[in-house]
Amino acid sequence: MFELMDEWGPEKVVTVNHQRSGMQGVLVIDNTSRGPGKGGTRMRADLTVAEVASLARVMTWKWAAVDLYQGGAKAGIRFDPTSPRKEEALRAFARMLRNEVPSEYVFGLDMGLNEADAAILCDELGDRGAATGTPAALGGVAYDALGITGHGVAEAVDASVAHCGIDDDRVVVQGFGAVGHATVRRLSELGYRIVAVSTAVGAVHDPDGLDVTELLLLREAHGDALVDHASGQRLAAGRELTLDAGILVPAAQQGVLDATNAGDVRARLVVEGANLPTDAAAQELLAARGVTLVPDFIANAGGIIAAAFGMRDRYSPFGVATDQIVPTVTERMRANTLTVLEAATTTDTTPHAAAGQLARDRVRQAMELRGQVPPTRQEIR
Ligand SMILES: NC(=O)c1ccc[n+]([C@@H]2O[C@H](COP(=O)([O-])OP(=O)(O)OC[C@H]3O[C@@H](n4cnc5c(N)ncnc54)[C@H](O)[C@@H]3O)[C@@H](O)[C@H]2O)c1
Numbered sequence: 001m002f003e004l005m006d007e008w009g010p011e012k013v014v015t016v017n018h019q020r021s022g023m024q025g026v027l028v029i030d031n032t033s034r035g036p037g038k039g040g041t042r043m044r045a046d047l048t049v050a051e052v053a054s055l056a057r058v059m060t061w062k063w064a065a066v067d068l069y070q071g072g073a074k075a076g077i078r079f080d081p082t083s084p085r086k087e088e089a090l091r092a093f094a095r096m097l098r099n100e101v102p103s104e105y106v107f108g109l110d111m112g113l114n115e116a117d118a119a120i121l122c123d124e125l126g127d128r129g130a131a132t133g134t135p136a137a138l139g140g141v142a143y144d145a146l147g148i149t150g151h152g153v154a155e156a157v158d159a160s161v162a163h164c165g166i167d168d169d170r171v172v173v174q175g176f177g178a179v180g181h182a183t184v185r186r187l188s189e190l191g192y193r194i195v196a197v198s199t200a201v202g203a204v205h206d207p208d209g210l211d212v213t214e215l216l217l218l219r220e221a222h223g224d225a226l227v228d229h230a231s232g233q234r235l236a237a238g239r240e241l242t243l244d245a246g247i248l249v250p251a252a253q254q255g256v257l258d259a260t261n262a263g264d265v266r267a268r269l270v271v272e273g274a275n276l277p278t279d280a281a282a283q284e285l286l287a288a289r290g291v292t293l294v295p296d297f298i299a300n301a302g303g304i305i306a307a308a309f310g311m312r313d314r315y316s317p318f319g320v321a322t323d324q325i326v327p328t329v330t331e332r333m334r335a336n337t338l339t340v341l342e343a344a345t346t347t348d349t350t351p352h353a354a355a356g357q358l359a360r361d362r363v364r365q366a367m368e369l370r371g372q373v374p375p376t377r378q379e380i381r
Contacts, residue, residue: 004053007373008060008363009072012104015049016096023079023089027097027105030056030072033366034064037073038311040110041121041131043089045080052076055110058297064359066301066336068308073105081112090117094124102130106311109133115140132310139319143306146322148329150182150251152302153273155333156294157183157247158190160269163341164292168246168268170207172196175252176226179273179300181219183251188212196232196240198252199224203240206232242266250277257282265291272296287350295352297359298340302329 001013009030016025026049029037039059042052052074060072075097079089094101101107107121107130118131119138134140143149157171171192173184176199184194193209204210204227211231218226227234241248241256242264250256251273257265262282270286271294272278278286278293286293306325313320343354367373 001049004050008057010053010056012100013049013053014097014100016093018089018092018096021079021085021088021092023077023092025075025077025079025093025096026052027075027100028053028056028073029100029104030074031060031363031367032071032073033363033370033372035069035071037105038063038070038108038307039072039074040108040133041075041077041113042110043077043079043081043086043112043117045078047076047078049076060363061356061359062297062301062304064362065297065340065355066305066332067362068305070308070311074110075105075107077112086117087120090120091124094121094130098125101125102127106314107131107133108307108310115142129314132307132314134314136319139314139316141306141310141320141322141325143303143310144178146306146325147178147182147185148306148325149300149303150179150184150273151186151326152305152329152333153179153183153249153251153271153299154186154190155302155330156299156337157187157192157249157269157271159334159337160271160292160294160341161247163338164269166246166268169193170195170209170245171247171249172240172243172245172267173249173251173273174198174203174240174256174277175250175274176215176219176224177252180249180251181216183249183273184212185216192247195245196235196243197227198235198237198240199227200237200252201225202227202237203235204230204232205235205240205243207244247271249273253277255279257286259285262286263289267291270294271299273300275300283350283352292341293351294337295340295355298336298351298355299333301336302333305329305332 012029056074115135118133196205248267254276259281262285344351
């Protein structure tokens, strides 16, 4: 486990082993220099400590990049989330971390966990604030139903279009799930023309613009098969990435743009709605061709901004302040996107590199101010 540790963290790793249920689990608190560790709780049969540690590190950078005062952390439960004994595993995990939760870590949702599970974790510890992501009936907020991540992606698109002076209103969105459909909905409100959308089933294309109201209704009726019912030309999934449109939003899966297809992208702006949709080769190819690429941890940060409200208000008798979430996400997403694009221009680097540097600088400064590392900057000495 020591090989997981470096100059940034993790500060603390707690592993638990519940012999009766076979549940094993880990809590990784990566870096709390800017605030208490916060990140989701994942359940997966093949979960590893290294996986949770790397996700905790990502949270350290995400919170710093959006300039919110939380630190990086993540928890993981090695257990089959479809097992009928899931509740037993959840309760055992919560009990075994009662020394750390909620004083040092608050559970949250990630792969394999849903709102009902968050309620069980709170119940086991007898503490309403032991988890975020609890059902609305318990004062929590359904972020996916609110479509907050997609709303933020759309705001990042709009801020980037203005910054880069792009005079093309045609957008392609890959993926029509929690993130994709909400991105399309908000972009349409902002006056953009959605020329193609896709799901795992396939893509649908209309160069004059698809009917967004129809798409949203078809999603409710048919889920991913909406593309078989929508008006427009039906294409194979993946074809949408290289269609003629000024803006591309990959909002489905990781690794969809790589060395084999990034050279064929015709968009001038690519905004990463999904996590890790481009690999390093794709990023280089796009940069070489002058395509602006807004990184995932800036573009899809709407969800973590909303999660910060969940953290702040989890004990409030008024519930989470939902009315403040949307305007705050709008304002922060626009400001963060501009900060990163401007930093990339000033330092003559890519937005990915600029965002990473910004996050590291903020964490480093907090560590120096708290005396956790020797100061490197003259004014702090
Ligand atoms: N939900 C959130 O708040 C959130 C926050 C941050 C990042 N993300 C990331 O955004 C991405 C999407 O998450 P989601 O919550 O919308 O998932 P989801 O499961 O709700 O939706 C995924 C969508 O992508 C489609 N899809 C899958 N493979 C495809 C393919 N090859 N081609 C075209 N479409 C395909 C699916 O059919 C579905 O419409 C993931 O990378 C996720 O990690 C999600």
